[in-house]
Amino acid sequence: MANIAIILAGGIGSRLGSDRPKQFVEVLGKPVLAYTLEKFQNHREIDVIEVVCVNSWKDYLEDMIQKYNFYKVKWVVDGGSTFQESVINGIFNLKGKISPDDIVMTHFGASPFVEDEIISDCIKVCKVKNNAISTTPFFLLSGLIDDSRKSSSVHINRDMIACMNSPHAFKYSLIYDIYQQATKSGLINEVEPHTTTLMQAMGYTVYFSKGSQTNIKITKKEDLELFEGYLLMKKLHGE
Numbered sequence: 001m002a003n004i005a006i007i008l009a010g011g012i013g014s015r016l017g018s019d020r021p022k023q024f025v026e027v028l029g030k031p032v033l034a035y036t037l038e039k040f041q042n043h044r045e046i047d048v049i050e051v052v053c054v055n056s057w058k059d060y061l062e063d064m065i066q067k068y069n070f071y072k073v074k075w076v077v078d079g080g081s082t083f084q085e086s087v088i089n090g091i092f093n094l095k096g097k098i099s100p101d102d103i104v105m106t107h108f109g110a111s112p113f114v115e116d117e118i119i120s121d122c123i124k125v126c127k128v129k130n131n132a133i134s135t136t137p138f139f140l141l142s143g144l145i146d147d148s149r150k151s152s153s154v155h156i157n158r159d160m161i162a163c164m165n166s167p168h169a170f171k172y173s174l175i176y177d178i179y180q181q182a183t184k185s186g187l188i189n190e191v192e193p194h195t196t197t198l199m200q201a202m203g204y205t206v207y208f209s210k211g212s213q214t215n216i217k218i219t220k221k222e223d224l225e226l227f228e229g230y231l232l233m234k235k236l237h238g239e
Helices: 032-041 055-067 083-093 116-129 172-185 195-201 221-236
Strands: 003-009 048-053 073-078 103-108 131-137 143-145 152-155 162-171
Touching: 003 032, 003 083, 032 048, 032 055, 032 103, 032 116, 032 221, 048 055, 048 083, 055 073, 073 083, 083 103, 083 172, 103 116, 103 172, 116 131, 116 162, 162 172, 162 195, 172 195
Parallel strands: 003 048, 003 103, 048 073
Antiparallel strands: 103 162, 131 162, 143 152
């Protein structure tokens, strides 16, 4: 049984206000995506990597793969116009290339904070449950938004809320069948565009694996600054 990481780098990330997709923005002279790929390249349980990439940045990605010797990257696939299309491209490209019992793990290219233990536990849970979603408790106060979207009059028990994040892991035959069925039925266009919401809409239970509050996805300028501070701190401590 092999473990394949699908790194999703097909988005544009306009909220960052950069002239390039957020996964290719450089922090301390290195693209965000390179930091993310390093985590999976260096993880002992990851056998092969596939990158789903913005088409116009594929040449840049190929150069980056060579520069940093990401030898586990075996496939580079075109990204879609939506998150779900990018996931589908990545999943369907593996048909006939890997075993139905292999584990595929999806992770955002703009989420470079992911740590080894999160990846390992996701694989561990998936081996038992056939899927695993990196999850953390919800620690903030919460309330149901009123119609005005400016107030709340209903409290939500935070103990009943889970914050689901990437990575996700799935038995390949399961996730392939889910996306094939959802595409044929049109359900994929009717639910919130996430793999977890699609699975829940189809009656599947998603299982939790370890998560971390620090495993954020870089979306805004402040996130980039936070990541730079994180890297500088590690450098200061000789890590």
